[in-house]
Amino acid sequence: xxxxxxxxxxxxxxxxxxxxxxxxxxxxxxxxxxxxxxxxxxxxxxxxxxxxxxxxxxxxxxxxxxxxxxxxxxxxxxxxxxxxxxxxxxxxxxxxxxxxxxxxxxxxxxxxxxxxxxxxxxxxxxxxxxxxxxxxxxxxxxxxxxxxxxxxxxxxxxxxxxxxxxxxxxxxxxxxxxxxxxxxxxxxxxxxxxxxxxxxxxxxxxxxxxxxxxxxxxxxxxxxxxxxxxxxxxxxxxxxxxxxxxxxxxxxxxxxxxxxxxxxxxxxxxxxxxxxxxxxxxxxxxxxxxxxxxxxxxxxxxxxxxxxxxxxxxxxxxxxxxxxxxxxxxxxxxxxxxxxxxxxxxxxxxxxxxxxxxxxxxxxxxxxxxxxxxxxxxxxxxxxxxxxxxxxxxxxxxxxxxxxxxxxxxxxxxxxxxxxxxxxxxxxxxxxxxxxxxx
Numbered sequence: 001x002x003x004x005x006x007x008x009x010x011x012x013x014x015x016x017x018x019x020x021x022x023x024x025x026x027x028x029x030x031x032x033x034x035x036x037x038x039x040x041x042x043x044x045x046x047x048x049x050x051x052x053x054x055x056x057x058x059x060x061x062x063x064x065x066x067x068x069x070x071x072x073x074x075x076x077x078x079x080x081x082x083x084x085x086x087x088x089x090x091x092x093x094x095x096x097x098x099x100x101x102x103x104x105x106x107x108x109x110x111x112x113x114x115x116x117x118x119x120x121x122x123x124x125x126x127x128x129x130x131x132x133x134x135x136x137x138x139x140x141x142x143x144x145x146x147x148x149x150x151x152x153x154x155x156x157x158x159x160x161x162x163x164x165x166x167x168x169x170x171x172x173x174x175x176x177x178x179x180x181x182x183x184x185x186x187x188x189x190x191x192x193x194x195x196x197x198x199x200x201x202x203x204x205x206x207x208x209x210x211x212x213x214x215x216x217x218x219x220x221x222x223x224x225x226x227x228x229x230x231x232x233x234x235x236x237x238x239x240x241x242x243x244x245x246x247x248x249x250x251x252x253x254x255x256x257x258x259x260x261x262x263x264x265x266x267x268x269x270x271x272x273x274x275x276x277x278x279x280x281x282x283x284x285x286x287x288x289x290x291x292x293x294x295x296x297x298x299x300x301x302x303x304x305x306x307x308x309x310x311x312x313x314x315x316x317x318x319x320x321x322x323x324x325x326x327x328x329x330x331x332x333x334x335x336x337x338x339x340x341x342x343x344x345x346x347x348x349x350x351x352x353x354x355x356x357x358x359x360x361x362x363x364x365x366x367x368x369x370x371x372x373x374x375x376x377x378x379x380x381x382x383x384x385x386x387x388x389x390x391x392x393x394x395x396x397x398x399x400x401x402x403x404x405x406x407x408x409x410x411x412x413x414x415x416x417x418x419x420x421x422x423x424x425x426x427x428x429x430x431x432x433x434x435x436x437x438x439x
Contacts, residue, residue, distance in 0.1 A: 119157070194223050208238040225279075236429050239296065252282065256285075262289050296326075312343045352382050
C-alpha cells in the first residue's frame with residue numbers, strides 16, 4: 001500500500017485541522033451544513049485522537065490510522081457493471097448508491113419503494129434536520145464520529161411516515177474508489193426516522209474498488225412508537241483500507257431494532273453501536289460475525305442504555321480468527337435507575353485457528369435498578385478435538401473436517417439474517433476465506 005506519512009513535527013490533530021481548513025475553502029463544503037461542520041471540528045479538538053489508555057480504544061491501536069495523511073476523496077468514475085454486481089437482486093428497484101459518500105442518482109433506483117419512502121440530501125436539510133445533527137454532537141464521545149460531522153457534505157435524510165411498510169429491503173450501497181497514490185477519505189452520513197408503527201428493512205453495504213482509503217460513516221436511526229427496523233450491515237472493504245462506522249439508535253415505546261453485521265475486516269475495522277431504549281417496551285437484537293485471516297482486524301465497541309422499564313436487549317457475536325488476525329469486543333449494558341424488569345443477554349464466541357490469532361473481550365454490566373435479569377459471557381477456544389475426531393472417523397480428511405467445523409461455527413449466525421441475498425454474499429465473502437485457507 002502506498003501511503004502518505006505526515007511530518008514528524010506535525011501532530012495528527014494538526015493534520016486534520018489543516019485538511020478541514022482546506023475543506024471549508026474548497027467547493028466541497030456546503031453552506032447549509034456549515035454549522036454542523038463547525039460544531040464537528042470543535043468537538044474533534046476537544047476529544048483529540050485516542051491514546052492507548054483511552055477507555056473507548058483499550059483494544060484498538062489507531063496509531064497507523066491517525067498517523068496517515070489523507071486527502072478528501074473526490075468524485076470518481078466507477079464501472080457500472082461492477083456497481084450492478086454489488087446490488088442485491090431483491091433490491092434492484094430499492095437501492096441508493098453512493099460513491100465516496102456522494103449520492104449517485106444515475107446508479108440508483110428507488111422506484112420500488114413508492115411515495116412513502118422520502119429521501120433528501122442533508123445539504124438541503126431544513127432546520128429540524130440540522131438540529132438532529134447538531135444535537136448528536138452535544139455529547140459525542142467518539143472522535144471519528146466527530147470527524148464525520150466536521151467533513152459531512154453529502155449524506156441523506158430518510159423520513160418514513162407513520163404506518164408505512166415496504167415489501168422489499170432498501171440497500172444503501174457505499175462504494176469507495178480508493179487511490180493509487182495519496183490515501184483518501186470519505187464521510188458518509190445516513191439519518192433515518194420512522195413514524196409510529198412504520199416498518200423498514202435496511203441493508204447497508206460498504207465495498208471498495210481499490211486500496212488506499214478510509215471510510216468513516218455515521219448512521220442514525222430514530223424509531224418512534226411501535227415502529228421497527230430490520231437492519232443488516234455488510235463490511236467488505238478492500239483488505240488494504242480502513243473502516244470506522246458508528247450506528248446510533250433511539251428506540252421509543254414498543255419500538256424495535258433487529259441489527260446484524262457481517263465483517264470481512266481490513267487494516268482496521270471498528271464498529272461502534274450506541275443504542276438507547278428510551279421508553280417502555282423497546283427491544284433490541286444485535287449480532288455480528290467476522291472471519292479474519294492474515295493481519296485483518298475487526299473491533300466492536302457497544303453501549304446499550306436501558307433508560308425505561310420493560311425493555312429487552314440481546315447481543316450475540318461470533319468471530320473466527322486465523323493467522324495474525326485480531327478482534328475485540330468491548331460491550332457494556334447500562335441499566336439506569338428506574339429501568340425495572342429489564343431483560344438483557346450478551347454473549348461473545350471466538351474460534352481461534354492460530355497461535356498468533358488474538359481476541360480481546362470485555363462484556364460488562366452496569367446495573368442501577370434492582371428488578372432485572374441480565375447475563376453476559378464470552379468464550380475463546382480452538383476447534384473441538386472430539387468433534388474433529390468424530391468427523392475423521394466418518395471418512396473426512398483432517399482439512400475438510402476442520403473446514404466444516406469452522407464454517408459451521410460462523411454460519412449458524414449468518415443463517416439468521418432474514419435476507420437470502422445477504423446470506424449468499426457473506427457465504428461468498430467470509431466462508432470462502434476459510435475454505436481457501438484449509439483447501
